[in-house]
Amino acid sequence: MSRSLQFFTPSRAPYLTLHKLPSTSYTRFPVINFPSKKHYITITKSLSSDLDAASSQVLDSGNGQTGVSGVLSADNVVAVQSHAPSESGAAAGIEVDAVTEAELKENGFRSTRRTKLICTIGPATCGFEQLEALAVGGMNVARINMCHGTREWHQMVIERVRRLNEEKGFAVAIMMDTEGSEIHMGDLGGAASVKAEDGEIWTFSVRAFGTPRPERTINVNYDGFAEDVKVGDELLVDGGMVRFEVIEKIGPDVKCRCTDPGLLLPRANLTFWRDGSLVRERNAMLPTISSKDWLDIDFGIAEGVDFIAISFVKSAEVIKHLKSYIAARSRGSDIAVIAKIESIDSLKNLEEIIQASDGAMVARGDLGAQIPLEQVPSAQQKIVQLCRQLNKPVIVASQLLESMIEYPTPTRAEVADVSEAVRQRADALMLSGESAMGQYPDKALAVLRSVSVRIEKWWREEKRHEAMVLPDVGTSFADSISEEICNSAAKMGKNL
Template sequence: MAQTVYLLSPPTPTRSFSMLPLPSPSPSIARLPRRRPLPPSVPQYKPLRLPACRASATPTPQPDLGLVASENGASSRSVAAIDVDAVTEAELKENGFRSTRRTKLVCTIGPATCGAEQLEALAIGGMNVARVNMCHGTHEWHRQVIRQVRQLNEEKGFAVAVMMDTEGSEIHMGDLGGSASAKAEDGEIWTFSVRAFDSPLPERTIHANYDGFAEDVQEGDELLVDGGMVRFEVIEKIGPDVKCRCTDPGLLLPRANLTFWRNGVVVRERNAMLPTISSKDWLDIDFGIAEGVDFIAVSFVKSAEVINHLKSYIAARCHDREISVIAKIESIDSLKNLEEIIRASDGAMVARGDLGAQIPLEQVPAAQHRIVTVCRQLNKPVIVASQLLDSMIEYPTPTRAEVADVSEAVRQRADALMLSGESAMGQYPDKALAVLRSVSLRIERWWREEKRHEEMELPDIASSFSDKISEEICNSAAKMANNLGVDAVFVYTKDGDMASLLSRCRPDCPIFAFTSTTSVRRRLNLQWGLIPFRLGLSDDMESNLNRTFALLKARGMIQSGDLVIALSDMLQSIQVMNVP
């Protein structure tokens, strides 16, 4: 039978990158001691060890991936190759299908992790998406990080996606005149001012980046730094200066964000009128498009309108690939307009850091649950972010409460968990990632063993008859997969939609998603349960299947007799079969 095989692109020349210069002096992590210091005898964190699943073992990357590494490290792909990374391959070989991790992991890259070796260690440790936060660092710094991630993908077969996170029009402190931090003590009087200062700053003075700051605050207001890590009370306004008394002492970090509260609610005056995407953000977005990022996360989204605007802006500039737009839910307005925002976006982030400064902290868990649920129903990937393992910025062991928080996000079946300071500037980025990985594996496994299938009602979301068919196929295939106890579902997908629809059903078995496009493969890497492969696809499903079986069997990733369900968005079919 005739078959069209789309050949792989020619080998890409390699570049070598040296360690990145740090954008600012490496932050000394002189934070406040954890309130209840660990007794010296507390054992170091040991990843949970599962009997049948060597989840905690870091698989050794193996060179032969159908990627032939030449002497200078350049890679050339053999024509019959399938793109998969060494870590996935090793996990599949060692642990089998059932034990692969379903929850995806996002790491914020910062001074602690911007070197090539550190990035590779994160990729080996399970990082699916690298996030760069445009609040910090220069374009040159971010460019180096993005290019190093791309090089890692090209040379080692990883599919680590890059997410750019905009600064947004938040109110934040200035740079502390070059100091890494400043300590505010109980009762001290500090001045927050919109005036520009030369460094060093006058003593106990903080610059606020928002011109209307002094006009908008009132005496008696409560000023929260970094979502409440440090608190002040406004005692006097003198022109552009606002004098405040420290009520909750703590460490002030450069560019920490500022919110003020009056009578128990957050004050949203003129700053609520500032554009969600500032002129600086548009420049950053142009930069992100030029550098080929996979996701743009938009800070402080208030309505669906801004998402639609950004999506058409991107569509007009990127003709050959897509960039997914992720709405960060971190303000009262974003909660009010949650459904329409999520419908307009390609995914969402529960940005608990700022959210916890805008609504009472005790409301954050319910908000998280609602956001995760709505995203799942509307088939949009959702990331749970901020302070998951905050104490691991300084300590090699998480608190029990942190492990419980991570477990809850996994139990809710969020698509992804995110590290912020833990990986950007913490002392134990790899250990923090290992904790996310082993807790995810353990909870996912417990969930399956207990047969706690999701009871969640998934509403119809298709917008056309053809989409409706895909949706029904995926719902049925996921149900069949659970009932038959199949080893894996294989989905052949051009643009990833069918893989997403399957992921939405959260089946018990992993989903092998085969796509012919490298950028689709990277974007699928954010979604729950998907193991994305890049493979030249033909229009003939039978030949695709036979090639996949041959390639995966040759590498020991599947075996004869394994039971799989295969779906294709080209044929809109379901097949159940044993691997020949």
């Protein structure tokens, strides 16, 4: 994978350091310095049915407040746990992560899981206790989606994440995701979601409605919506999660019949198809970064977020312009720009967009609304592979564990999907509705963590390090020699 460990560690969050350990002794570890705390690490014997007979050493922390513990196995795998004593003095175990012994010596008890986990923060997870639970469960990045909520609400979330890092010693970064200028639904009258049933008639309108709004009526943010659609067009909501057929146009109102039922979410993206083809002429005329997006970007710069993700990127020029804007507005800022690949235009200009950005996100939901569904897996693999070749971090997002919005366990197909993203060496996996408004955000995060850790362990055990063709960086003869020396040194360090 590319620079996942460094990239998804925020510069503003405290680092949890561990001094180098003696290579010959495992009876007493040095002190781990957490903010305002000291953790003494000792080793005891343990029997575990989940590990082989060679797994005999257990790390344990006796700081009296919170700590870590883990199992040292024969292949140097450490299963790390965080625990706090109960009132009776017994430790209650909460699984946190899995690291190797060598990584533990070098990096301390920061998360050294290769695949980083991003959680979208929403009504279900915006409280301080909920954020702490996600951080304990392995959240590396908290994502705020500017499609939803007010700037005051997002500022509150950012302050809580900062407080979490300062008081609890976590290192959670913050990613701000812009809304983009594509066609969106409006809010649903304050409702978190609304179910559209098969055969129901819904009205999509550009009119502004008072409170209460008419039943089964949805606002659209694009004034020319009623003019552009035609009777018989197919309307896709949120990348095809719900589908409607246009049956009538009455002034600014468009009457539609639900053909594929599903859950409608506020500010969901809208696309429409005609005669089997995506109608995209109007979207192509819209700017990538809207006036609202620029205000949100100013907000993100002022709040010092770690990443800004730009929706519906069409060309590298947009990324370059935004980077220049950030540099001018905040000198010395290290805000990284993530390009969201979610449109046909993004795929056409993929390499130049990734080259210009600091990382990419495979937004499969909206991408699946613009290309045939059967092409999404190959598009994902192409994007991930190109990012690895260009040494840019890549995030796989959208509908990873969609069923866990309502159910406590994922489908087996979802687990296979997550494992495939890890096998492709994606740097990060992202939860959207699962953590923002789902009923089981902690469990969804636990599934991502356990699956990614298991696949990474399998990958190490099988030593599956496939060859990858990297692009030439050097342009002169001297640069080419330096590049070959660096490549040889990297291969020696990896294989010897």
